[in-house]
Amino acid sequence: MTATSNILPLFVGISLAGAFLTSIVGKKLKWLPDLMGSLTTLILLGLSLITVRIVATQGILVYSVGGWKLPIGIALVLDGLTVFMLVTVNLMAFFIAIYSINYMEKFTSKWKFYTLFLLMVAGMNGVVITGDMFNLFVFLEIASVASYALVAFGTERHELEAAFKYTVMSIVGSLFVLLGIVFLYSYTSTLNMADMANILAQKSASNITIMVSVLFIMGFGLKAALVPFHAWLPDAHPSAPAPISAMLSGVLIKSLGVYTLCRVFYNVIGINSSLSLILMVLGTLSMVIGVFLAIGQWDFKRLLAYHSISQIGYVILGIGLGTPLGMIGGLFHLFNHSVFKSLLFLNSGAVEYATGTRDLQKMGGLMTKMPITGTTSLVASMSIAGIPPFNGFWSKLIIIIACVQANRLGYAFWAVLASILTLASFMKVMKYAFFGKLREKWNKVEEVPVFMKLSMVILALICVVGGVLLIYNINEVFLKPASDVLLEGTKYADIVFKGIQ
Amino acid sequence: MIIYLLCLILFCCGLYCILRKRNIIKIILGIIIAEYAVNLFFILVAYRMEGRSPILSSEVEIVNMVDPLPQALVLTAIVIGLATTTLLVALAMRIYEKYKTFDITKIKELRG
Numbered sequence: 358m359t360a361t362s363n364i365l366p367l368f369v370g371i372s373l374a375g376a377f378l379t380s381i382v383g384k385k386l387k388w389l390p391d392l393m394g395s396l397t398t399l400i401l402l403g404l405s406l407i408t409v410r411i412v413a414t415q416g417i418l419v420y421s422v423g424g425w426k427l428p429i430g431i432a433l434v435l436d437g438l439t440v441f442m443l444v445t446v447n448l449m450a451f452f453i454a455i456y457s458i459n460y461m462e463k464f465t466s467k468w469k470f471y472t473l474f475l476l477m478v479a480g481m482n483g484v485v486i487t488g489d490m491f492n493l494f495v496f497l498e499i500a501s502v503a504s505y506a507l508v509a510f511g512t513e514r515h516e517l518e519a520a521f522k523y524t525v526m527s528i529v530g531s532l533f534v535l536l537g538i539v540f541l542y543s544y545t546s547t548l549n550m551a552d553m554a555n556i557l558a559q560k561s562a563s564n565i566t567i568m569v570s571v572l573f574i575m576g577f578g579l580k581a582a583l584v585p586f587h588a589w590l591p592d593a594h595p596s597a598p599a600p601i602s603a604m605l606s607g608v609l610i611k612s613l614g615v616y617t618l619c620r621v622f623y624n625v626i627g628i629n630s631s632l633s634l635i636l637m638v639l640g641t642l643s644m645v646i647g648v649f650l651a652i653g654q655w656d657f658k659r660l661l662a663y664h665s666i667s668q669i670g671y672v673i674l675g676i677g678l679g680t681p682l683g684m685i686g687g688l689f690h691l692f693n694h695s696v697f698k699s700l701l702f703l704n705s706g707a708v709e710y711a712t713g714t715r716d717l718q719k720m721g722g723l724m725t726k727m728p729i730t731g732t733t734s735l736v737a738s739m740s741i742a743g744i745p746p747f748n749g750f751w752s753k754l755i756i757i758i759a760c761v762q763a764n765r766l767g768y769a770f771w772a773v774l775a776s777i778l779t780l781a782s783f784m785k786v787m788k789y790a791f792f793g794k795l796r797e798k799w800n801k802v803e804e805v806p807v808f809m810k811l812s813m814v815i816l817a818l819i820c821v822v823g824g825v826l827l828i829y830n831i832n833e834v835f836l837k838p839a840s841d842v843l844l845e846g847t848k849y850a851d852i853v854f855k856g857i858q
Numbered sequence: 859m860i861i862y863l864l865c866l867i868l869f870c871c872g873l874y875c876i877l878r879k880r881n882i883i884k885i886i887l888g889i890i891i892a893e894y895a896v897n898l899f900f901i902l903v904a905y906r907m908e909g910r911s912p913i914l915s916s917e918v919e920i921v922n923m924v925d926p927l928p929q930a931l932v933l934t935a936i937v938i939g940l941a942t943t944t945l946l947v948a949l950a951m952r953i954y955e956k957y958k959t960f961d962i963t964k965i966k967e968l969r970g
């Protein structure tokens with residue numbers, strides 16, 4: 358354990374401290390919650406960018422909580438995949454916190470919002486940074502409980518209904534995860550992921566591993582909203598306030614669902630051909646069914662929510678392929694999706710903020726009145742539909758090439774089809790919401806306030822230049838280490854134990 | 859063996875309650891039952907027949923000890939369960955204020 362590894366607990370600590378400080382003094386000092394929200398996430402973003410450099414120079418870092426040696430104590434592990442997820446989570450959290458400064462004005466008790474928001478960030482950072490199975494469950498629950506409350510934040514009829522559905526289904530998912538952890542613990546007598554991977558590798562494959570895999574696919578699949586388990590997402594995501602929709606769709610389903618699936622199946626249990634087939638089939642199903650359900654929607658946010666299911670399908674398909682190119686494609690799409698889907702949800706929030714409606718049929722011609730929202734939304738739509746040179750194009754291209762390379766032409770076909778249908782449904786959004794003739798009742802509509810514009814413009818810029826992540830030098834320090842962690846498979850254990858010395 | 863089976867039956871009762879009942883309060887009770895079944899299972903996994911309490915002292919040799927770790931973990935799981943249950947009950951109260959019913963077949967305005 359080196360001095361630099363002291364940075365690891367800060368990711369959880371700072372966000373928790375921010376949350377508690379906001380909840381204690383936020384009620385009295387009206388200006389504080391905004392400042393705390395933005396400042397905390399800015400510090401976290403800075404720290405996560407520093408860790409990119411640290412991992413590139415020093416390799417994997419391990420921190421033992423409370424000084425207990427591995428494998429007894431709780432370990433926090435910083436490797437390529439963790440860094441990648443930390444940057445994604447904190448980047449989105451920062452821009453969404455800035456956006457909320459203006460957007461949350463219309464809600465009362467902003468301090469409650471920021472408290473829950475920072476708790477959710479703490480949970481997500483904790484999930485990606487921990488190296489301990491039960492600790493992962495605890496952080497997963499912290500992030501989930503905060504998100505249940507945030508979905509219900511409006512406390513109107515629809516919000517409450519959606520929050521109840523989401524909470525019940527998500528709790529069932531968590532129960533399956535806990536049950537899986539119980540089985541793993543009773544089989545291996547350890548909770549440390551690295552130690553667990555070692556012991557599982559020594560024992561030959563047994564029915565318990567299969568049972569645990571099934572439980573984890575159900576549990577984490579429910580969190581990631583893969584298709585047979587997706588029913589909560591189209592209700593929960595549109596009902597939350599726009600910044601939270603962006604957070605849920607942008608990073609929550611990825612850090613609680615996709616990341617945990619990858620970590621557990623690649624690094625702890627160890628991937629095999631049947632697991633990889635299950636992941637690919639689930640990914641393809643989500644991709645196609647999500648996009649078909651999305652096309653018919655007229656509610657702006659509900660349409661975006663169905664597209665989240667579809668795009669998560671791409672990520673899972675890419676990662677499930679198991680080839681180096683597929684991994685890079687999947688992880689790159691994960692990053693890109695969090696950028697453009699957050700941006701789209703922020704756009705829908707901006708439209709709702711200005712006009713008060715989410716129904717596409719009632720909009721029209723808003724481009725003339727809200728040029729910045731319109732343009733950023735056009736950029737995000739072209740990214741998600743995979744039009745060059747935006748970031749979504751590169752990641753989808755890599756996934757499709759990876760499918761063809763692995764001789765999985767069927768999957769490649771479905772990926773192309775889903776991409777075309779995505780394009781069709783976003784042409785619908787653009788046509789009905791932003792282009793066409795301006796309706797008379799929108800004559801007084803004004804562009805949204807400055808902080809909302811700021812975060813939308815910066816996210817749109819990231820969409821435009823996102824492709825640079827593939828340039829050799831940047832890829833070497835950001836995407837490739839992350840995919841290497843997954844490719845190493847259960848060798849992860851040896852690397853973690855080496856990191857402790 | 860029979861005790862594990864009973865634990866499974868308890869879990870299934872909870873799941874049945876969540877999936878089949880129409881009253882919100884009964885669904886919440888189902889969640890509590892399922893949660894307790896998982897917690898109970900965790901404790902059962904660690905239990906040793908005729909085991910002794912896991913206290914380390916110099917004169918007693920370490921044989922047939924109950925595994926103490928799951929007990930600590932279950933305590934955490936119970937606290938998490940408390941948080942989620944409280945939130946659910948609060949949601950149920952708010953839902954009753956808005957909809958004037960606990961019947962989930964009458965609370966479905968979100969579709970499509």
